[in-house]
Amino acid sequence: MPHAQAPASGAPAPAVHAEGIVKRFGPTVALDGVRLTVAPGESHALVGRNGAGKSTLVSVLTGLHEADAGEVRFGGEPAPAFGDISAWQSKVACVYQKSMVVPDLTVAENLFLNNYGLDRNRSGAGGRFISWRRLRARAEELLAEYGVSVDPDTRAKDLAVEQRQFVEIARALSFGARLIILDEPTAQLDARGIDSLFDKLRDLQSQGVAFLFISHHLQEVYELCTAVTVYRDARHVLTAPVADLAKADLVTAMTGDAASSTAAWHAAHAVAPDRTVEPVLTTEGLSLDGEFEPLDLEVRPGEVLGLAGAAASGNTALGETLVGMRKATAGRIAVRDVTVRPGSVPHSLDAGIGYIPEDRHLQGLVLNRSVAENATLTVADQLGPWGTVLPSRTREFARSMIDSLDIKTTGPEQPVSGLSGGNQQKVVVARALARAPSVLVALRPTAGVDVKSKDSLLGVVRRVADEGDAAVIISDELDDLRVCDRVLALFHGRVVATFGSGWTDRELVAAMEGVGESR
Incomplete structure (x- = not known):
């Protein structure tokens, strides 16, 4: 694609123009000479699979990271100096999926946080105080200016999700920003909230405010945006008018997988599960309000089931419900006909459910403890008589797991913090396998590991299933899902497509993004 052209004589300068942006984190190239141009009053979509570089670009555009090469201009002027926070706030703001408002403060307090405007003490003693009457009046004026119908005295925690987003947008505009980045803004919204948000965005566009819209839901790109830019593997792939780009072509640009291409390696070597055999894991009418709709699942011996979905699809909540971290609103979970107590991690473990969490640092490891201690956390009751833990048994058990999983370590006593990311993840897997579970539930099991560790x-x-048990992989990483015998694609809390092991990247991504067809 040719480089973006300078605006014609008399035409307004782009709200933002980024050219040749390079960003490295050690040996990893997160952005490889990418570009982006957003016009005033435009809603411009930025899409791409995980790892494409979207989040890194946002951090560069908002001044959180300094680019290693390239140029960013706002309204035709060079971006502020790195570290000049107030100058960056006057150019651009990002509204994240997780609201950044302070829940216990009022709308007015959030709008002018750290900028309340202090008056001299009336007594003349030299003190300073906040004029709450004036603060409320300023808030009313600002909200009215941008058509936000919210009471300034309402506490932020009492607002609807889209109202909190409106407050964040209004705050950003009050600093002078004319470019708002929306990072997965609809992830926590229902249909009414999405309609309300989009209506407000269109109103602000008519006032010249530009939006960079980042979403995994491609249908929303077609509803809101006039242009779309695609990144893949840290590189710019295309920029095009949305009206001129078919959905199939957009998915192809994101995946690099044309409609006619053959599938990459899948679990073709695995023996198809015997449908006459009783399932290992069963759910009946399982649901969680606001996350996923009633779901019936059967996972049989020898089977790896994939639950694929992007942000807000409900697949992560489903996985956490299966392992007892969340309590289902309705329905039943059973392992080999034994009903699992809802919302109980200990009972899930006892029933035979092993769990590989999504965040190994937050949920999977005690970083200042040894490999042996981490690997045996779920079997401490088996390491000595009368509730004691014998160090010799702990080390013996850990050595067997180290050998079985080929964990690269100096020994069972090494602190787990000293291992590579891939070997840390193997310790998490060791802990999950320690109780010989009947079903292994893995949330994005290869996140942040190298290719060799991923394999x-x-x-x-795969081995857990091949040895006669079952596994469930919850992920949006295509490589994770290739090992599955069957994949269910979730979108907004419901299953929208089912695939055997021969799916292509293009068709699975289309289903996860809400533009595929059931099969």
């Missing part, structure tokens, strides 16, 4: 970890999951 090894997925091989372990």
Whole structure:
């Protein structure tokens, strides 16, 4: 694609123009000479699979990271100096999926946080105080200016999700920003909230405010945006008018997988599960309000089931419900006909459910403890008589797991913080396998690991099934899902498509993004 052209004589300068942006984190190239141009009053979509570089570009455009090469201009002027926070706030703001308002403060307090405007003490003693009457009046004026119908005295925690977003947008505009980045803004909204948000965005566009819209839901790109830019593998792939780009072509640009291409490696070597055999894991009418609709699942011995979905699809909530971290609103979970107590992690473990969490640092490891201690957390009751834990048994058990999973470590006593990311993840897997579970539930099991470790970890999951048990992989990473015998694609809390092991990247991504067809 040719580089973006300078605006014609008399035409307004782009709200933002980024050219040749390079950003490295150590040996990793997060952005490789990418570009982006957003015109005033435009809603411009930025899409791409995980790892495409979207989040890194946002951090560069908002001044959180300094680019290693390239140029960013706002309204035709060079971006502020790195570290000049107030100058960056006057150019651009980002409204994230997770609201950044302070829940216990009022709308007015949030709008002018750290900018309340202090008056001299009336007594003349030199003190300073906040004029709450004036603060409320300023808030009313600002909200009215941008058509936000919210009471300034309402506490932020009492607002609807889209109203909190309106407050964040109004705050950004009050600093002078004319470019608002929306990062997955609809992830926590229902249909009414999405309609309300989009109506407000269109109103602001008519006032010249530009939006960079980042979403996994491609249908929303077609509803709101006039242009779309695609990144893939840290590079710019295309920029095009939305009206001129078919959905199939957009998915192809994101995946690099044309409609006629053959599938990459899948779990073709695995023996198809015997449907006459009783399932290992069963759910009946399982649901969680606001996350996923009633779902019936059956996972049989020898089967790896994939639950694929992007942000807000409900697949993560489903996985956490299966392992007892969340309590279902309705329905039943059973392992080999034994009903699992809802919302109980200990009972899930006892029933035979092993769990590989999504965030190994937050949920999977005690970083200042040893490999042995981490690997045996779920079997401490088996490491000594009368509730004691014998160090010799702990080390013996850990050595067997180290050998089985080929964990690269100096020994069971090494602190887990000293391991590579891939080997840390293997310790998490060791803990999950320690109780010989009947079903292994893995949330994005290869996140943040190298290719060799990824193959090894997925091989372990595959082996659990091949040895007669079952596994469930919850992920939006295509490589994770290739090991599955069957994949269910979720979108907004419901299953929208089911695939055997021969799916292509293009058709699975289309289903996860809400533009595919059931099959």
